[in-house]
Amino acid sequence: VKISVMGTGTVGRALAARLAEVGHEVVVGTRDPAALLARTGPDAMGSPPYAQWQERHPEVGLVPAPEAGASAGLLVNATAGTASVAALTGAGLADRPGLVVLDVANALVFGEGRPPTLAVANTDSLGEQIQRAFPRARVVKALNTMNCEVMVRPDRVPGDHVVFLAGEDADAKQVVSGLLAELGWKGSAVVDLGGIAAARGTEMYMPLWLSLMGVLGTADFNIQLNRG
Amino acid sequence: VKISVMGTGTVGRALAARLAEVGHEVVVGTRDPAALLARTGPDAMGSPPYAQWQERHPEVGLVPAPEAGASAGLLVNATAGTASVAALTGAGLADRPGLVVLDVANALVFGEGRPPTLAVANTDSLGEQIQRAFPRARVVKALNTMNCEVMVRPDRVPGDHVVFLAGEDADAKQVVSGLLAELGWKGSAVVDLGGIAAARGTEMYMPLWLSLMGVLGTADFNIQLNRG
Numbered sequence: 001v002k003i004s005v006m007g008t009g010t011v012g013r014a015l016a017a018r019l020a021e022v023g024h025e026v027v028v029g030t031r032d033p034a035a036l037l038a039r040t041g042p043d044a045m046g047s048p049p050y051a052q053w054q055e056r057h058p059e060v061g062l063v064p065a066p067e068a069g070a071s072a073g074l075l076v077n078a079t080a081g082t083a084s085v086a087a088l089t090g091a092g093l094a095d096r097p098g099l100v101v102l103d104v105a106n107a108l109v110f111g112e113g114r115p116p117t118l119a120v121a122n123t124d125s126l127g128e129q130i131q132r133a134f135p136r137a138r139v140v141k142a143l144n145t146m147n148c149e150v151m152v153r154p155d156r157v158p159g160d161h162v163v164f165l166a167g168e169d170a171d172a173k174q175v176v177s178g179l180l181a182e183l184g185w186k187g188s189a190v191v192d193l194g195g196i197a198a199a200r201g202t203e204m205y206m207p208l209w210l211s212l213m214g215v216l217g218t219a220d221f222n223i224q225l226n227r228g
Numbered sequence: 229v230k231i232s233v234m235g236t237g238t239v240g241r242a243l244a245a246r247l248a249e250v251g252h253e254v255v256v257g258t259r260d261p262a263a264l265l266a267r268t269g270p271d272a273m274g275s276p277p278y279a280q281w282q283e284r285h286p287e288v289g290l291v292p293a294p295e296a297g298a299s300a301g302l303l304v305n306a307t308a309g310t311a312s313v314a315a316l317t318g319a320g321l322a323d324r325p326g327l328v329v330l331d332v333a334n335a336l337v338f339g340e341g342r343p344p345t346l347a348v349a350n351t352d353s354l355g356e357q358i359q360r361a362f363p364r365a366r367v368v369k370a371l372n373t374m375n376c377e378v379m380v381r382p383d384r385v386p387g388d389h390v391v392f393l394a395g396e397d398a399d400a401k402q403v404v405s406g407l408l409a410e411l412g413w414k415g416s417a418v419v420d421l422g423g424i425a426a427a428r429g430t431e432m433y434m435p436l437w438l439s440l441m442g443v444l445g446t447a448d449f450n451i452q453l454n455r456g
Contacts, residue, residue, distance in 0.1 A: 115425060121432070122349045150456075159454045164436075193439045197343060201436030204349070208392075208429030211421045212453065220456030225440065226387045228378075228448030 004029050004068035006087050007078030008036055010047050011104060011148040015078055016060045018152035022182045027061040029068020029091055037062070065090040074100045074175065075137075078148075081107030081126045082119045085133045097136035100172045102179065103127050103199075104143040104151065106206050116210060118203060127166060127199025138172035140165060141199035142180070145209065147219035154184045154222075161222035162191050166198035191225070232257050232296035234315050235306030236264055238275050239332060239376040243306055244288045246380035250410045255289040257296020257319055265290070293318040302328045302403065303365075306376075309335025309354045309431075310347045313361045325364035328400045330407065331355050331427075332371040332379065334434050344438060346431060355394060355427025366400035368393060369427040370408070373437065375447035382412045382450075389450035390419050394426035419453070 002025045005016040012028060020026040030036050037051045054062060069075065069091030079087040084105050093099065107119035107126045120126055127141035142165050143151045150156055154163070163185055165173050177190055193201065213219050231252045233244040240256060248254040258264050265279045282290060297303065297319030307315040312333050321327065335347035335354045348354055355369035370393050371379040378384055382391070391413055393401050405418055421429065441447050 115428070117350050122345050122435075156456045157454050158456065161454045191440070191443060193436075193443055198439045200343070201439045204432040205436050207350075208421075208433050211426045211429045212419070215419060215421055216453070216455050218455060222454055223451040224454055225444070225449055226385050226389045226452055227444050227446060228384045228386065 001073040002071055003027075003074050003076060004072035004091070005076040005078055006065065006068060006091055007076075007080075007105075008050050009043060009045055009078070009080070011151075012076075012078035013047075013050075013053050013057075014148035014152050015076055015104070017057050018183060019076075019179075020057070020059045026059070027063045027068055027071065029063055029065045031065055031090060033062045033064060066092050069093055069096060072096065072099060074102065074179070077101055077103040077105050077130065079105060081105040082109065084126060084130060088130065088134060093134045093137055099137050100175050101130065101134070101137045101139045102143070102176050103130055103139055103141050106144050106203055108206065115207065118206065121204055122200070125197070125199040125203045127196050127203070131168065131196045138167065138169040139196055140167035140169070140172050140176040141196060141202060142166075142176055145202050145205050146222050150220060150222055152183050154189065156220050157222045159224065160186075160189060161224045162189050164198075164202045165190060165192045166194065166202060167196050229301040230299055231255075231302050231304060232300035232319070233304040233306055234258075234293065234296060234319055235304075235308075235333075236278050237271060237273055237306070237308070239379075240304075240306035241275075241281050241285075242376035242380050243304055243332070245285050246411060247304075247407075248285070248287045254287070255291045255296055255299065257291055257293045259293055259318060261290045261292060294320050297321055297324060300324065300327060302330065302407070305329055305331040305333050305358065307333060309333040310337065312354060312358060316358065316362060321362045321365055327365050328403050329358065329362070329365045329367045330371070330404050331358055331367055331369050334372050334431055336434065343435065346434065349432055350428070353425070353427040353431045355424050355431070359396065359424045366395065366397040367424055368395035368397070368400050368404040369424060369430060370394075370404055373430050373433050374450050378448060378450055380411050382417065384448050385450045387452065388414075388417060389452045390417050392426075392430045393418060393420045394422065394430060395424050
């Protein structure tokens with residue numbers, strides 16, 4: 001399937017490269033490709049310039065957002081959560097009824113000298129916001145509970161560990177489950193939490209994840225469920 | 229150590245019985261013991277009448293809140309999170325500088341036809357609220373990420389799985405770690421997340437926990453951390 005990845009940061013790059021590696025035709029969509037490629041310094045999150053990454057990944061095209069939206073057989077939202085609805089609007093998602101949107105984003109707000117908070121939480125979630133903004137899209141929240149290297153290579157973490165799905169459309173969740181399998185996720189690792197409102201739980205796990213990253217000293221970790 | 233448990237619901241009962249079982253002198257504190265014992269119907273959360281439980285647990289005393297607070301060598305907060313500060317005020321916690329408070333509560337708000345939300349989240353937590361309300365108490369948030377039966381008998385869940393600590397006082401966390409060991413928690417299962425602000429993460433995990441309980445069809449589960 002033709003996959004368009006919205007988001008040019010670490011998460012978008014990791015997903016784009018790996019989805020291409022497993023055989024998909026992948027483009028990254030951005031507002032202004034020329035401006036992005038012209039940048040020579042790190043981005044807002046400290047990632048190296050996109051042009052450097054692009055050189056190592058000629059298999060991944062870089063296209064304007066509307067082109068990414070129009071050509072997508074499946075759209076991945078890997079933008080910063082606080083900018084996702086705007087970015088998906090720019091990609092013309094409103095004009096793509098039925099399109100499967102894999103939303104891996106978290107709406108983190110970083111502030112000086114305090115732990116990051118969520119721009120949306122508790123009574124709403126980013127996944128629900130996106131689904132409401134694009135009611136004809138088929139949004140599936142997944143992969144947002146781990147580092148992007150673990151998203152695309154789950155075997156970086158030893159043993160069994162889980163990935164959550166939330167979304168209204170069973171077929172769309174099936175499509176995303178297929179993608180997860182291609183990335184290396186076992187079927188038994190995929191936990192379907194139900195409708196898109198369950199994105200609240202997976203997004204609200206982020207503060208615990210951030211604490212754990214600090215304590216464990218690595219982002220290469222994930223959780224497993226044990227039951228009696 | 230003499231332990232006073234604030235909270236007469238399922239969680240308070242489970243903790244009180246088990247802490248007595250492992251050898252502590254345990255009382256449960258409540259505003260009006262006579263009124264509680266006179267009730268013949270289930271409580272607000274559907275638990276059977278306290279008097280029934282009391283009959284099976286004569287080893288656990290029931291005392292007025294101020295008496296529970298005054299006699300406590302360690303205080304357990306197992307009240308509903310939305311009522312915790314009021315309950316701890318009633319127990320005279322302000323007059324017990326240095327007292328170790330094990331806070332296992334979550335500030336869940338139940339509403340008709342929608343998933344429970346948290347009364348405090350994201351930029352604050354119940355653990356922090358309690359610590360701010362009683363600045364001289366030594367609050368340790370722990371055990372709030374699982375069902376009360378798992379809290380007190382971790383071997384109900386097979387394999388390794390974790391319990392989190394958050395609090396400002398290292399000695400108080402040491403005391404709570406000792407209690408956890410008595411309940412059956414391995415040392416390797418105890419994950420110290422740092423200061424009390426880390427309670428945000430463990431409390432915000434609750435919506436995911438509630439989803440998982442629904443999907444797994446049991447409350448007898450917990451998470452394990454796997455790291456690369």
